[in-house]
Amino acid sequence: MPGKSRRDFLKTTAVIGAGVAGLSSSTAKAAPKNILSEDRMGVLVDTTVCVGCRNCEWACKTAHDLPAGELHSYEDRSVFTEKRRPGTKALTVVNEYSSGKNSNLPLDVKVQCMHCDHPACVSACIVGAFSKEENGSVIWDTDKCIGCRYCMAACPFQVPAFEYDKAINPSIMKCDFCFNRTKEGKLPACVAICPVEALTYGTRTELVKIARERIKRNPDKYVDHIFGEYEVGGTAWMYLSSKDFSELDFPKLGTNPAPGVSESIQHGIFAYFVPPVSLYALLGGIMWISKHRKELDEEGKL
Amino acid sequence: MKKIIVIIFLLTISLPLSAQKNPGKDHAKSNVNCKTCHVCDVPTKDDPCLVQCPREKMKTVYESPDKTVDVVSLDELSKKYLPVTFSHRVHAQMSVLSGGCGTCHHYNTSGPIQPCKNCHQTSRKRDDISKPDLEAAYHRQCITCHREWSHGTSCNSCHNLKTTNKEYQKEEVKKKVKGKVHPALIEPAKIVFETKYEKGKMVTFFHDDHTKKFKIDCTSCHKNETCLKCHDVNKTSNEKSKIIRAQKSLDEHHKKCFSCHKEDKCESCHLGKPSEHFDHKKRTGWVLNKFHDELSCAKCHGSKIPYSKLDTKCVNCHKGWNIENFKHTITGLQLDETHAQLNCEDCHEEKNFAVKPVCSNCHENFIYPRQKPGKMVRTK
Amino acid sequence: MNHEEINPVPIKHKYFTPGVFILLIIALNGLIFLMGRFFFGLGSVTNLNDQYPWGLWIGVDVAAGVALAAGGFTTAALGHVMHKEEYNAIIRPALLTAMLGYTFVAMGVFVDIGRWYFIWHPLIMWNGSSALFEVGICVMIYMSVLYIEFLPIVTERFIGKVKLPGFLSGLNNFVDKLLRLLDNGLSKTMFIFIIAGVVLSTLHQSSLGTLMVIAGPKMHPLWQTPILPLLFLLSAISVGFPMVIFESLLASRSLGLKPEMHVLSKLGSMIAPILGIYLAFKLGDMFIRESFVYLKEFNTVSVLFSIEILFGVIIPLRMFLSHKVLKSPLFLFIASALVVFGVLLNRINNFVVAYNPPYSTQSYFPSFGEISVTIGFAAILILVYRFIVLNFPVISLPGLRTAQPTKYTIKGAKK
Structure with a gap:
């Protein structure tokens, strides 16, 4: 265009660059909470202690205003014939497994959100509706969620559930570590009701110590593995078992945080917006050069 | 003789006592919580800070099950339910074959039986979460076994809801378990x-x-x-x-x-x-005579099981026997006067009493048992 | 001038044909199921559940939709950024496809998310670590950019021809002036949007690949790799031109026009190297991670992967290397369609087939409702495309070329 200088182009680029930089700084501010407090809480689940009474299922539903029914109806053990998963109607379920050779007693495994230290859902959520709180809970914010269900695709434990049958305000449902109860100084509902205290509530650091001690004292009883100590970078809920965890349907997971690779790619692409801005400048350069060369060619011909 | 009795008596008393005082060098590695016996965190040799035991009237885990308390009412925690009436004696009797009193009264081996709440705190929200709280401790003791044979975890198998006629219910429950003893076990032949x-x-x-x-x-x-x-x-x-x-x-x-x-x-x-x-004869080749047959195995073989093999020399057991005090009659053969004068080894070569005696040392053509050096006083 | 100038015009052709009626029925069927989704929730129409949170709508409407709209940014890069003016004839149709494609991607997202009325949340609630957030924001901005890029076509259509009905006719002059002002302003700043469009596309095409990286072991190792974003970007770039050829040939057939073979052949000759690079990365990745062991088993996963590579990449790659193919409209169409199919299958594979949750009790297959909505959207897209090319200057007619300078240039390039 006549009368325009190259400076115009540079100026425009600079303005866009500044805008983009502005975006990046506010991203940092609005990012979801992902606090890893030194004394975050956790639960140690000892599957060898659990008796499969399913009182925790009842307590959980009651604490979360889900239809729970009578407590004694949970004595029905026929539910154990199939393996259940936490869902929209129950945020925690207990499954039963044969303990194998040396005992007549079955192993019961309570399943719920593991409350990862580096949660995939927190990293994945498009609007940052998930957050890792100071007390270790990974919670979900109904005011933000758009229902995209990326958290469900991301979760390595396949925990979040979605209310597919709701047309308006369907929710993501998962264990919230009784965030509202613990805020008031109460114990999580399942921990409070457990008759045998198969669920020990305490700081994660102390629970790891206790778990190690239990394994050390009873090496014949436990497998030497605290599930959740290192899996996906550590989880707030940890398990002890007398049987290899893969036989109890625990997923085989590495020690790297679930969102690790994804986040490093993201942060690589968006390292302070340098790559996109450089690409922008590069393309601008190419555009300018190719146009310029074309015009020189044309002039030469004329 | 009196001296010996006194010594034995003293030994039997002091043995368990000394066991209490010195549980052994490596006892720190044993599966016992240190706090069971020691009050302080770091007990030393000079200051072991042991838990005080009332040594007289001490109830330990070695108590005979039949002499234990009949019924225990577990009422420390009753909020929703009535206190649980626990038939202690029946359970103690059953425990004999499954680990003894220590199965429930764990970490109690060295002293008097402690109340559960000495270690297990009554509140679930507590400082020391290394041990289960009292509710969990009770439940673990009961449910772990109960669900094994009942295949259920029903609360009302032990608990009764608090209702208006509390006292009545309490009495009913007590009646059910009071004086109950475990029926004698029928042993298969x-x-x-x-x-x-x-x-x-x-x-x-x-x-x-x-x-x-x-x-x-x-x-x-x-x-x-x-x-x-x-x-x-x-x-x-x-x-x-x-x-x-x-x-x-x-x-x-x-x-x-x-x-x-x-x-x-x-x-x-x-x-x-x-x-x-x-059959002692078939299995060992040694026929038990009338007297031996009546003896307990331990009388000859000692109390250590498996019983060790003995050789057939009488003096192994009958240590005091000699030519003067041995009455040959107890073998079933009363020696006649001539033979009674002989030395043992004249007939029993090399003092081997298990083999047939020989007559050929004195007699020609005499062979035991066709010819006997006396008369049989009884038949075997 | 060593290149031909173009003259896009609204095509004169009747709108309704038997094919259009069939498309209308398909569209209507889709809309009926769509109503079911909005009145009774996602569960009433889809086969989605807690095990399979994402299905056909995300795999095809969104992921494949974004990939197949890649013709927009690849031709923009070729025509405007690299300034190859000989391709100008196909830029506008590609731009229109991209614009409509992204519109339907947005629609796909809109119907798939549980709380559609909160679709604006990502604008103010940010999560920088989320790949989906990046995709969302980029798609939103890029869609706006595409609309801005399309605006000159609208102004061109109406400048000098503003005829408002009835009493509004008094405003004719004013609207015309406004349009001219807009056109002028756009032509001066358009280069910003064009470059932005290419950058944004590069970003979100790759981030679309990052999406499934976080699923980790839940995704089959034949597809799960840390270089997924690169593979997505490369496959998007390689499907750009085939998609343009595909729809150009389809449109000329449908509208009774002579296919612009001279442009399309030249475009076709560039596909083979791009596909080659994509294939090299795809196979290289497979050999480095040794994921080829999973091809030894004969099952759905291995078969679909093989089809994707063989029919979607290798066969069309060989075809595009042949001169005979490049000269024949039929073979060119088949080769392009294969690439389009390959990328479509790749996106379905990545988002649906490869996804294998640890506690799955049944496998996922889209419901009739889901399929209805997806093909319904496709039908509506074709109908809208048809309407626009009949009423706006999008398609250039060969033989009608008159001199017209390239519209968007970088300022300062001219002395």
């Missing part, structure tokens, strides 16, 4: 196992021989029996235990027998047909 061992499919186990004849303590085999061994609400439990048995390894199968029959060949138990009761 023999069990015939059919095995897969090709050279001899049948193993006959004479339970009565082991208990009555060999006087082996029940607990030396039945140490850690599960409740399921006797109790199961499911009738089909026998099949279940068979399956469990089938899953056992070879060593596990033979573990109980091998604790004594380690040296035996397979074929000594695995036979093609059911075997017969223990």
